[in-house]
Amino acid sequence: MKLSTRGRYGLRAMFDLAMNExxxxxxxxxxxxxxxxxxxxxxxxxxxLRREGLVNSVRGAHGGYLLGAxxxxxxxxQILRTLEGDIAxxxxxxxxxxxGCMDADACVTRxxxxxxxxxxxxxxxxITLEDMVNQQRLINSxxxxxxxxxxxxxxxxx
Amino acid sequence: MKLSTRGRYGLRAMFDLAMNExxxxxxxxxxxxxxxxxxxxxxxxxxxLRREGLVNSVRGAHGGYLLGAxxxxxxxxQILRTLEGDIAxxxxxxxxxxxGCMDADACVTRxxxxxxxxxxxxxxxxITLEDMVNQQRLINSxxxxxxxxxxxxxxxxx
DNA sequence: TTAAAGTATAGTAAATTAGTCGGGATTCGG
DNA sequence: CCGAATCCCGACTAATTTACTATACTTTAA
Numbered sequence: 471m472k473l474s475t476r477g478r479y480g481l482r483a484m485f486d487l488a489m490n491e492x493x494x495x496x497x498x499x500x501x502x503x504x505x506x507x508x509x510x511x512x513x514x515x516x517x518x519l520r521r522e523g524l525v526n527s528v529r530g531a532h533g534g535y536l537l538g539a540x541x542x543x544x545x546x547x548q549i550l551r552t553l554e555g556d557i558a559x560x561x562x563x564x565x566x567x568x569x570g571c572m573d574a575d576a577c578v579t580r581x582x583x584x585x586x587x588x589x590x591x592x593x594x595x596x597i598t599l600e601d602m603v604n605q606q607r608l609i610n611s612x613x614x615x616x617x618x619x620x621x622x623x624x625x626x627x628x
Numbered sequence: 629m630k631l632s633t634r635g636r637y638g639l640r641a642m643f644d645l646a647m648n649e650x651x652x653x654x655x656x657x658x659x660x661x662x663x664x665x666x667x668x669x670x671x672x673x674x675x676x677l678r679r680e681g682l683v684n685s686v687r688g689a690h691g692g693y694l695l696g697a698x699x700x701x702x703x704x705x706q707i708l709r710t711l712e713g714d715i716a717x718x719x720x721x722x723x724x725x726x727x728g729c730m731d732a733d734a735c736v737t738r739x740x741x742x743x744x745x746x747x748x749x750x751x752x753x754x755i756t757l758e759d760m761v762n763q764q765r766l767i768n769s770x771x772x773x774x775x776x777x778x779x780x781x782x783x784x785x786x
Numbered sequence: 787t788t789a790a791a792g793t794a795t796a797g798t799a800a801a802t803t804a805g806t807c808g809g810g811a812t813t814c815g816g
Numbered sequence: 817c818c819g820a821a822t823c824c825c826g827a828c829t830a831a832t833t834t835a836c837t838a839t840a841c842t843t844t845a846a
Contacts, residue, residue: 471631471748473717475804482737497822511805517824530813531821546740559631562784571784576771578764578780579640582704582755589747590629597740606736613734622736626720626729633835655791669836675793688844689790 475627476553479507480515484549487525488541488599489606489622495527495534504623515553522552541603547594557594558587633785634711637665638673642707645683646699646757647764647780653685653692662781673711680710699761705752715752716745 486501498516502509516535519525524544525535537544550557556564560583562571571577606622644659656674660667674693677683682702683693695702708715714722718741720729729735764780 471629471635471712471715471717472719473629474802477629478718478737481740485737495822499822508805510807513824514805520824527823528813529811529823531819532814533812533822535823554629557629559629560636561630576767576780577784578760578767579636579643581763582639582751582760585751585755586748589751590744593740593743593747597743602736602740605739609734609736622734626735632833653791657791666836668838671792671794672836678793685792686844687792687842689788690845691791691843693792 471559473550473554473557475511476515477550478627479505479512480519480553481546481549483507483512483515484519484524484537484544484546484599485602485606487535487537488544488603491537491541495532495536497534500534506627518553519549522548524549524552537599541600542598544599545595546597546599546602547591550594556587557590559583563587629717631708631712631715633669634673635708636785637663637670638677638711639704639707641665641670641673642677642682642695642702642704642757643760643764645693645695646702646761649695649699653690653694655692658692664785676711677707680706682707682710695757699758700756702757703753704755704757704760705749708752714745715748717741721745 482505483501486505487496490496498512499509501507502512516525516527520527520535520538523538525538527533527535547557556566558564560580562577562580563583571580610622640663641659644663645654648654656670657667659665660670674683674685677696678685678693681696683696685691685693705715714724716722718738720735720738721741729738768780
């Protein structure tokens with residue numbers, strides 16, 4: 471019942487972009503360094519995110535990636551779903567593989583999976599990247615003067 | 629982000645026991661047949677459930693398994709957690725492997741994982757086996773006279 | 787005594803995950 | 817125009833996890 475690294479790394483990388491929005495295009499190696507994620511793996515993830523319009527790319531020297539919309543328009547649900555597919559505890563409650571669960575209406579466990587799915591979606595579809603950025607800045611300001619530029623960097627791989 | 633078969637099969641098997649509570653000990657091969665789950669795999673799951681006290685076993689001929697408590701005392705959260713460990717989208721928000729996420733308080737993604745975890749737990753810790761049984765009987769009664777004894781059997785593997 | 791059950795542990799095949807690798811195609815700065 | 821910095825693409829692979837299977841018990845009712 472864990473998210474895969476796709477979703478977890480992807481969210482961190484998008485959050486990284488949001489924190490650096492004003493800096494122009496951010497090259498992947500910067501994100502990879504800051505977040506301690508393999509650059510070539512990130513390339514895969516960003517290819518997916520780009521197809522979905524969640525990021526824009528700028529090719530060539532001094533290129534990099536930009537958010538595809540303002541941080542307050544990007545919900546983390548979009549990010550996670552793009553990278554992981556529908557978030558659900560069982561296949562029979564994913565839109566994708568509507569997986570012929572015959573008699574679905576009469577299936578009590580299905581009702582449980584639906585409730586779990588819906589409660590997850592309610593969380594991830596109510597938080598934007600902007601929310602995350604604001605929360606991070608609040609945390610940093612509370613830490614006071616000894617906060618460095620990279621205080622917001624997420625070090626662990628979760 | 630799917631539950632494994634351990635949790636999914638386990639819940640169905642426990643629900644099966646709850647539906648048949650009055651029948652005395654239920655042997656695993658009955659559950660395996662009804663639920664279309666490998667019997668030897670179920671054995672493994674029931675070994676875990678037994679250690680946790682969620683079921684009691686009766687050995688020997690005419691033996692089988694009984695619920696370890698009344699259906700209204702068994703929350704599906706207990707079942708899922710016993711078989712899957714803490715339900716959480718990332719390791720850093722599991723009680724089990726408190727996995728040294730240094731600076732955890734300052735980690736914004738962690739806050740998201742916590743919210744997801746909590747919303748899932750709220751669902752699974754508010755539903756009992758009795759709730760499931762009641763809901764199933766309600767569904768069956770609505771279907772009217774043409775309902776057979778095994779109308780509640782879950783056929784799909786989700 | 788025998789057959790129907792549970793108990794325990796090890797092994798294994800399949801699937802998924804989490805990457806790596808190699809070679810392009812673009813673009814900027816000099 | 818050249819070369820370095822970048823994104824782009826697809827195939828490949830290693831590691832892990834999952835989902836069982838197999839084997840060899842022990843216990844108990846009839």
